[in-house]
Amino acid sequence: MALEPRQTSVGGNIRQAGLRLFAHLEKGLEHEREQLALWVPVAIGIGIVAWFILPNRLEWFGFCCVSLAFASAGLVMPTGGRMQQVFVLGGVLACAGCVLIWGKAATVGMPPLARPVFMEVTGEVKAVNAIPAQQMSRLLLEPIEAPALPRLVRVNIDESGMPRGVGEGAIIRFRVRLMPPAAASLPGGYDFARRAYFQGIGATGRALKPVTVLRPSAKERPLRARLFAHINGRVSGPGAGIAAxxxxxxxxxxxxxxxxxxxxxxxxxxxxxxxxxxxxxxxxxxxxxxxxxxxxxxxxxxxxxxxxxxxxxxxxxxxxxxxxxxxxxxxxxxxxxxxxxxxxxxxxxxxxxxxxxxxxxxxxxxxxxxxxxxxxxxxxxxxxxxxxxxxxxxxxxxxxxxxxxxxxxxxxxxxxxxxxxxxxxxxxxxxxxxxxxxxxxxxxxxxxxxxxxxxxxxxxxxxxxxxxxxxxxxxxxxxxxxxxxxxxxxxxxxxxxxxxxxxxTPTMPMGIFGAIIMGGLWCLLWRGQWRWAGMFPVAIGVAAMLMVSPPEILITGDGRHVALRSSSGEMVLLRARAGDYVRDMMAESAGFGGVMGTLADLPEARCSTDLCAVQLQGGGRTWRLLLTRSDVLVDRAIFERDCVQADIVVADRGLPPWCRPRWLKVDRRLLARTGGLAIDLDQGLVRSTKMLGDAHPWVVQPIRSSKPRSNGQL
Incomplete structure (x- = not known):
């Protein structure tokens, strides 16, 4: 009998196990029928998040196809079951979420300015937002007779240069250097360009004095602005801002x-x-x-x-x-x-x-x-x-x-x-x-x-x-x-x-965050015992978050500011004159809570007026870095020799082809495609701000520059 063929096939056993699992899931969903409606915004949100994460139209369309295929799979399930409802409605709602944000982005948003421009602007004021804490006002303008400019422009005006009569409906003229709305400078940073796109703002800048009022505002200040000014005038001390x-x-x-x-x-x-x-x-x-x-x-x-x-x-x-x-x-x-x-x-x-x-x-x-x-x-x-x-x-x-x-x-x-x-x-x-x-x-x-x-x-x-x-x-x-x-x-x-x-903590990968959020929703939205299964992705996500390796090198999208983590754990900046905003941004991205020093003060760094060379430990080896810190041209013989000896070269300008470091060359051309970078030397990983082939409408595509110089100087 031991040599006789088995009475039940493996395929039959698998089928029976699948049917039992399906029946168990159906029973659980029937018990949780009152909770199923709570997952409607989650399904819509999955489609919206997919549109933001995936880089281009082909992948957006692919996600919609996969979602509809998911819904179609539900049509072959037993009619009237809860599993069929979950598959069909879940797939349709996820597709609807992707189409919803895709459609709004295509019809409502304002593409950003292609490149920075310095010009005289005449515009009608659409809104005025006073910011007393920074001694300035923020104006939203609609440019007049400027077809090359976006529909709306946001401009900051210093309090000392703010003339009378500037309010909603006023027409003013000033000189300004307009920039595309700022994208995230580092991976995981705040992306103002994305928010500005959906607000219809295509350019930002700071107005230069003098600001001429061509037509004063004839409208009374909005109630919100009058109430804001009234409260600030009535409350004394630092609590005035909170009261307002x-x-x-x-x-x-x-x-x-x-x-x-x-x-x-x-x-x-x-x-x-x-x-x-x-x-x-x-x-x-x-x-x-x-x-x-x-x-x-x-x-x-x-x-x-x-x-x-x-x-x-x-x-x-x-x-x-x-x-x-x-x-x-x-x-x-x-x-x-x-x-x-x-x-x-x-x-x-x-x-x-x-x-x-x-x-x-x-x-x-x-x-x-x-x-x-x-x-x-x-x-x-x-x-x-x-x-x-x-x-x-x-x-x-x-x-x-x-x-x-x-x-x-x-x-x-x-x-x-x-x-x-x-x-x-x-x-x-x-x-x-x-x-x-x-x-x-x-x-x-x-x-x-x-x-x-x-x-x-x-x-x-x-x-x-x-x-x-x-x-x-x-x-x-x-x-x-x-x-x-x-x-x-x-x-x-x-x-x-x-x-x-x-x-x-340093910047958290999106996969870890997604695991924690979906696990938390699973625990909070269900009522049965299986709700506690959501603790597994939460626990895995928290453990992975605690083990995230902080980057040793941070480079902003313009290449001017570089932060390094020394062997002692201290964070230092390349440029001593970096402002508080840059220091806070880079310290937060690195998960560093101390005071950031200057690279030139490190004993393992050698800095001149134009260049800095430093050695960092990571991944069981020593890394040699070469960084530019001025706009002065460097003799080719010196720079070419230093490039060959360096593993990583970072510059805020375009580097010539003869600069060939051993591992990575970060210059203006690379950063135009990648945005800011975070480099983990222990893992040998480079994380970028921009996605490869990112076609989201608020992303300014890099402008092709002329052929780089190849003479005897950098």
């Missing part, structure tokens, strides 16, 4: 050091008009309307008080959103508030994950480009974490009201705030590390004090001060508001000063 931001969403008057402290302490969300502010306003309006209408016996007995109060709260939320500029977090919060109010008016439980999903779908339909920005990701991630935690039975049992003493009730409330704050911090940490390369670790404790202070002290005092200013009696409340904001800043600076306040 709470009311208008404009953070231009907040000092850099205060903004940095708010970010490092995990309180930056208080500066962006989002759920906390909209909820506080809507709740206050509903409370006041209910109390006022209850004073009338007829209204209390005959009128639908909750419906009227909800309508008043909705109008207040919409007005506040429009006043503060309708940014994505504010729009999301307003949409969520409207859905909640609608549910309350209908007598239903409206604070659910379905509400969050509906708000996400609405935002993605109108602003699909917002998905890849930190504002959308952080606001929705925080809300999903809070609602998912609030729906958990054990958490509900913990926060449920009960008969107990004051001390135990206070302790439970404090514990609730700590748990919610910790949940939000854990969810937001990978997003902050991706976009800002650092995340606050003490935000839960800082928010324990800052949120009640802002919600129940600062915002009510500011609202009362604004109301009483109508009769000229708001000064005492502005004084109290200023002192409350001083306390808020003291909390921010105190927490920020702690050595454990911030954790920094």
């Amino acid at each position: 931001a709470l009311a208008t969403g404009d953070q231009g008057a907040i000092a850099d050091e205060d903004a940095e402290a708010m970010r490092n302490s995990g309180l930056a969300h208080l500066l962006s008009i989002s759920g906390l502010h909209v909820t506080a306003l809507v709740g206050a309006v509903i409370f006041l309307l209910m109390r006022l209408m209850a004073l009338s016996r007829r209204a209390a007995l005959d009128w639908p008080l909750m419906l009227i109060a909800a309508a008043g709260g909705a109008l207040a939320g919409i007005g506040y959103t429009l006043l503060t500029g309708a940014e994505v977090p504010t729009v999301r919060s307003c949409v969520a508030a409207l859905l909640v109010l609608g549910g309350l008016a209908l007598g239903r439980d409206a604070i659910t994950l379905r509400l969050v999903a509906a708000g996400a779908v609405i935002v993605l339909m109108f602003w699909p480009e917002a998905l890849v920005g930190p504002s959308f990701q952080m606001s929705f991630a925080a809300v999903v974490a809070l609602v998912a935690l609030g729906e958990h039975p054990k958490f509900r049992a913990f926060v449920a009201g009960r008969d107990e003493g004051m001390s135990r009730r206070l302790a439970r409330n404090v514990g609730t705030m700590l748990l919610t704050g910790l949940a939000v911090e854990l969810v937001l940490a990978p997003i902050a590390l991706l976009h800002f390369h650092k995340a606050g670790m003490l935000g839960a404790f800082a928010n324990l004090l800052a949120i009640p202070l802002t919600t129940f002290v600062v915002m009510p005092l500011e609202a009362l001060a604004l109301l009483l200013d109508i009769i000229g009696a708001g000064a005492p409340f502005w004084w109290l508001t200023g002192h409350a904001l001083d306390l808020l800043l003291a909390i921010a600076h105190g927490v920020s000063a702690s050595p454990w306040a911030v954790v920094m």
Whole structure:
């Protein structure tokens, strides 16, 4: 019998195992049927992200074909099953997301200026944004009789050179050097060019004096601008900028050091008009309307008080959103508030994950480009974490009201705030590390004090001060508001000063971030036991993030600024005169939290006025680097000899063909194709800012230059 053929074939066993797995998945999806709708914005988001990640039209079209093939595969599954719905709708929605952002980019965006130009510009002012903290104003202009320029241009004007009469509708003339909107200078850096494209801005620059007003503005300043100026004039001290931001969403008057402290302490969300502010306003309006209408016996007995109060709260939320500029977090919060109010008016439980999903779908339909920005990701991630935690039975049992003493009730409330704050911090940490390369670790404790202070002290005092200013009696409340904001800043600076306040990492690869986010969504959106399977990609992603090797060399897209990591772990810059922005950008990209020194001060470096030579250790060997640090021409004999001896040569100009280093030559021509570079010598890897063949419409394609010089000089 041992030699007899088997009674059941291998293929049959595999088929039976597949059928059992399919039945198990069908059973699980049927049990989770109420949660399936939550994955609609996720499927749309996958298509949007694919369009941003993939470089060109052929690959975008390929993704759409694969998505539709995925949906077609669902058509051969048993009819009416949950798996069929997942495959068909998932594939169609992913394709729809890619087509949605592709279509908006093709119809709405503004291609950037092809190359820098210095010219005289005459334009009509479309918007004015004052930035007192930087002593300048930012103008959005529509050029007149300049067909070679983009439709909209953003220009900065120093406060000392800002003439009177400049407002919306004014026509001004000035000289300026216009540049394409700045792309990311380093891998993983902030890409303003992408954001400017969808805002319709095709060029930026700083106007030179004098600025001539050809036609002064005949329009009254917008309410937001007048409110911003009024609050800044009424609040004294550093809290004025925060008071203005709470009311208008404009953070231009907040000092850099205060903004940095708010970010490092995990309180930056208080500066962006989002759920906390909209909820506080809507709740206050509903409370006041209910109390006022209850004073009338007829209204209390005959009128639908909750419906009227909800309508008043909705109008207040919409007005506040429009006043503060309708940014994505504010729009999301307003949409969520409207859905909640609608549910309350209908007598239903409206604070659910379905509400969050509906708000996400609405935002993605109108602003699909917002998905890849930190504002959308952080606001929705925080809300999903809070609602998912609030729906958990054990958490509900913990926060449920009960008969107990004051001390135990206070302790439970404090514990609730700590748990919610910790949940939000854990969810937001990978997003902050991706976009800002650092995340606050003490935000839960800082928010324990800052949120009640802002919600129940600062915002009510500011609202009362604004109301009483109508009769000229708001000064005492502005004084109290200023002192409350001083306390808020003291909390921010105190927490920020702690050595454990911030954790920094070098630029995170997108694959690691995607694994953490998808694993987190799997844990938060499902309700069955299989939700914990999402912890595996989260754990793998976190472990990979902790093991990311920081780059030894960072080179900006123009080649002028180079940062090196020495054998002692210190980061140094090639040029001592690099500004604070460059230093902060390169330190964050490298995950370095100390003070950056200068390359010439390293003992292993040899620097002259024009060149620097340095040796770095990495990958078990010594690397020889040669870097240019001036615009002076170098004799060919000297430079050719040094090029041959170097492994890597970096220059902010085009290098001649006879400069042949052993491993990599980084010059203006290479950087025009790659953008900024991050070089990991331990792994021998080079990461670039630009993708090969990137055809996204905001990417400025490199301009072919003439044949390089090959004479006796560099």
